[in-house]
Amino acid sequence: MPKTLSHDMIKLFRKKIAQDSSLRLAQNAAVRNDIIDLAMDWEYFRKIDHTFSDVISGEMGVTDQKSSGRCWGFAGLNLFRIYLGRKHNLKEFEFSQSYFMFWDKLEKTNYFLENMIKTTNKPSNSRLIMHLLDNPIQDGGQWDMWVNLIKKYGVLPKSEMPESYQSSKSLRMNRMITRKLREFAKVIREAKQNLVSNTDLRVMKASMLKTVYRMLTIHLGTPPESFAWQIRNKKNEFHRFENLTPIQFFNEHVRLNLDEYICLINCPMPDKAYNEIYTVEYLGNVIEGQSIRYLNVETSVMKKAGVKSIQNNDPVWFGCDVSKYFHRTLGIMDMELFNYELFYGTNFDLDKADRLEYGDSQMTHAMLITGVDLDSKNRPIKWRVENSWGNKNGDKGYHIMSDSWFDEYNYEIVVHKSYLPDDLAKIYETKKPVKLPPWDPMGALAR
Numbered sequence: 001m002p003k004t005l006s007h008d009m010i011k012l013f014r015k016k017i018a019q020d021s022s023l024r025l026a027q028n029a030a031v032r033n034d035i036i037d038l039a040m041d042w043e044y045f046r047k048i049d050h051t052f053s054d055v056i057s058g059e060m061g062v063t064d065q066k067s068s069g070r071c072w073g074f075a076g077l078n079l080f081r082i083y084l085g086r087k088h089n090l091k092e093f094e095f096s097q098s099y100f101m102f103w104d105k106l107e108k109t110n111y112f113l114e115n116m117i118k119t120t121n122k123p124s125n126s127r128l129i130m131h132l133l134d135n136p137i138q139d140g141g142q143w144d145m146w147v148n149l150i151k152k153y154g155v156l157p158k159s160e161m162p163e164s165y166q167s168s169k170s171l172r173m174n175r176m177i178t179r180k181l182r183e184f185a186k187v188i189r190e191a192k193q194n195l196v197s198n199t200d201l202r203v204m205k206a207s208m209l210k211t212v213y214r215m216l217t218i219h220l221g222t223p224p225e226s227f228a229w230q231i232r233n234k235k236n237e238f239h240r241f242e243n244l245t246p247i248q249f250f251n252e253h254v255r256l257n258l259d260e261y262i263c264l265i266n267c268p269m270p271d272k273a274y275n276e277i278y279t280v281e282y283l284g285n286v287i288e289g290q291s292i293r294y295l296n297v298e299t300s301v302m303k304k305a306g307v308k309s310i311q312n313n314d315p316v317w318f319g320c321d322v323s324k325y326f327h328r329t330l331g332i333m334d335m336e337l338f339n340y341e342l343f344y345g346t347n348f349d350l351d352k353a354d355r356l357e358y359g360d361s362q363m364t365h366a367m368l369i370t371g372v373d374l375d376s377k378n379r380p381i382k383w384r385v386e387n388s389w390g391n392k393n394g395d396k397g398y399h400i401m402s403d404s405w406f407d408e409y410n411y412e413i414v415v416h417k418s419y420l421p422d423d424l425a426k427i428y429e430t431k432k433p434v435k436l437p438p439w440d441p442m443g444a445l446a447r
């Protein structure tokens with residue numbers, strides 16, 4: 001066969017198409033309709049229902065991150081509010097999403113500038129520098145980054161720092177701050193070439209941080225240092241709490257020991273072993289905080305821990321590739337719901353490891369698991385998911401994740417260490433992590 005795409009080859013393609021009536025039918029449908037609906041197996045869909053054998057208490061309805069990439073923080077705050085709601089018997093509550101966003105972006109600015117100081121010996125066109133410059137103030141994040149923010153800055157009620165236009169539609173804000181950070185990167189690198197010391201570079205960095213702080217204040221407002229919080233619970237009882245700091249608010253009203261939570265991943269790529277600890281280089285936010293830390297386990301381990309957590313009334317934070325085999329309007333993630341093979345007349349044969357290896361899948365979204373449906377042998381059939389895209393889709397914003405979808409496109413869960421075997425918890429707490437490159441797919445949720 002020739003190297004080129006020849007006209008004779010194209011004529012053969014055209015001839016085969018002309019003889020294929022099923023292709024013509026698919027073409028006619030695809031011209032004016034969404035492929036998601038055309039490839040759906042409607043006979044399978046009608047069997048799906050939103051009932052579950054085990055659901056946690058304290059659900060409050062869903063939140064809405066709107067046009068921003070703050071899913072990881074929304075999922076974290078949604079987890080926290082379940083415990084706060086139980087403590088105070090609340091029907092509704094939201095934490096301030098703008099508050100964590102403000103500090104995350106300021107910390108990411110410092111993290112980025114420190115990395116620029118650290119890598120001044122690298123050429124500007126190196127893969128590492130280009131990677132760091134690509135998206136330094138992104139909305140995304142990982143569980144350990146979340147823990148760092150909460151420990152340092154705490155949390156606020158939404159009423160104390162509500163959403164702004166910029167927090168809900170973050171593209172313009174991110175774009176302007178990114179422009180400034182790239183300018184700062186140039187200044188730092190050129191100063192180092194002129195033999196400016198790291199001590200003096202950090203003096204320059206303080207001025208840069210001041211500039212970004214000002215920009216964030218314009219976009220998001222000024223984070224309060226203290227506040228009063230008053231509530232009326234389900235019994236119509238009124239309570240007021242005076243002179244709270246954000247750290248106090250978390251410690252006294254959420255009261256979770258985040259050091260006891262373990263981040264599990266399922267990454268079957270050939271360069272990653274099970275029961276091994278991994279971290280991602282140059283990925284983080286708070287310089288002095290804990291680094292990204294994953295325990296790679298088989299999917300069955302994740303599921304067992306997830307079921308135990310739900311049965312003990314504890315929600316589960318998780319990271320997945322939400323774009324695959326997902327019907328957004330119906331709120332269903334299910335491998336059997338779509339028959340793309342029938343529609344296109346070709347198979348899609350990459351497995352989970354292959355999809356990661358060849359860039360077909362990565363973590364793109366974080367949500368909360370609040371329920372599981374178990375069969376008569378205590379095996380999961382499907383999982384109840386609290387999303388942060390508003391209440392118009394799925395079951396008032398709650399989605400279904402089939403167990404087979406969990407196998408293929410769920411990559412990460414966070415659970416209390418008590419739901420894991422002792423030997424795995426010990427590995428997580430004591431073993432030194434293997435370093436993954438900054439562009440590894442296991443860092444994608446933060447990018």
